[in-house]
Amino acid sequence: MSSLKGTGSPPASPWRASRERLRDREVKREAVIRAAARAFNRKGYHNTSLDDIAAALEVTKPTVYYYVTNKEQLLFECFIAGIEGIRAAVREARSQALPARERLKAVLRHYGEAVASEFGWCMVRAEDQDLSPDMSAHIKAMKSEIDQGIRRLLREGIQDGSIHPCDPKMTAFALAGALNWIAHWYRESQGMSGTEIAETFITVFETGLKPRPGISNEDPTCRPMNRRAKSSSSRPGAPRSARSRERSRR
Amino acid sequence: MSSLKGTGSPPASPWRASRERLRDREVKREAVIRAAARAFNRKGYHNTSLDDIAAALEVTKPTVYYYVTNKEQLLFECFIAGIEGIRAAVREARSQALPARERLKAVLRHYGEAVASEFGWCMVRAEDQDLSPDMSAHIKAMKSEIDQGIRRLLREGIQDGSIHPCDPKMTAFALAGALNWIAHWYRESQGMSGTEIAETFITVFETGLKPRPGISNEDPTCRPMNRRAKSSSSRPGAPRSARSRERSRR
DNA sequence: TAGATTAGCTACCGGCGAGTATGGTCCACG
């Protein structure tokens, strides 16, 4: 699969112009997966029939089966499309020379972005009861990889002094839970992007609820819901490294 | 409904001795709902048939329908059973003379307890796509009530100085998300209770990731997983075993 | 131009599971 992650492309279906057939099987296949993701997102996995997906693409069910073996695989592919970015971010975080808290923040930003994406729902809510044992195992392995990566960053941060001592396991659960839950309430219509939401969450997690005398409450991320421009200067040492790095789309 | 919330009662069914019929309708009705919650918890809503639920109670499907009008209502009742405790806690928090952060903490403790309960799954994952519009509206209203209650506590805490300034809406999302997600990974088998987990989360949220010079790291909740059973397996995204796709064999 | 390959459609099957029709059994009460 090549560039499934990008951009809310308009729902135009590649079948439309039957004249200039792209004959690019991969493009169509991705369109099927994206349509499935959108449908799952709206109606849930079990309430979505393959006829629905086909209708959204203005084709019929056998056509969908021409690109995909079964419904389960459709869900699986959506999951992969969503989680791949996070895995990349986790791997990347290990090879950087920054305090662990900064590397963790970069991971969380990508995490939030992925969860708020088109595939966020599938990524977060794919129940392994709906998948065959081997696919379920795949998914569990990937989720575990991410979880362990976050725990490791927490441990490293505790050791290098950039993170307050805490239970890495439980803290990772709390962080991942807060971010995962974005998929339940986020709709693109709202003002904020996934990255912005992640940024706001990160501020909450970093600062904590208990007042910190030293820190001003002028921090723009603490103002209620304006969508400021990206305010790159407010916090010293904020790593734009992760942001500047272009998404690897191949 | 009387006391559905209590205690992981053994899965004994009140029908057991068909000889000594209890003939207590309310008791049986609650047993049905609890059995449904357990089944949904294990296999998911859509993968659970009413025959499954009936079988768990050692009765047949019409018996279930004798106590409940349809499957949807079953899910709804489970939801109510789970969320009622949180609503009560939110209401109670308004009539106390404590700093808002303390009242918020009390709410979050009840929240975590509810999410880790038998009905946590139903409460958290009841998709409103699976419910009729009016039931969905009920549920949304209750969820909103809780959300608004948390936001209010945050605002009050910011004003009385017990909570560091933050965006109440986003912070409420982060808190609720972290706690909701407990339902995805928590299994009673593990060592911690729901309240204990909530307590740990609260510590994380209060303190924040950034180091606080004043605070000792001797806080027992910050030690990694004091009473560890065979941990190392559970992780946030992956609800554990739950033998996938167990079909009702007849 | 003939066969092969690609891509899509119409029309169907099979079963699973929600919900029901019907009737039997046990108890309470008169």
Added chain:
DNA sequence: CGTGGACCATACTCGCCGGTAGCTAATCTA
């Protein structure tokens, strides 16, 4: 003692949906 109602089982119906068979038409290849 028989009658009504509460309670539960057997044995269905029926619609939906995942998946398939088999055809057609276009394009490619040689």
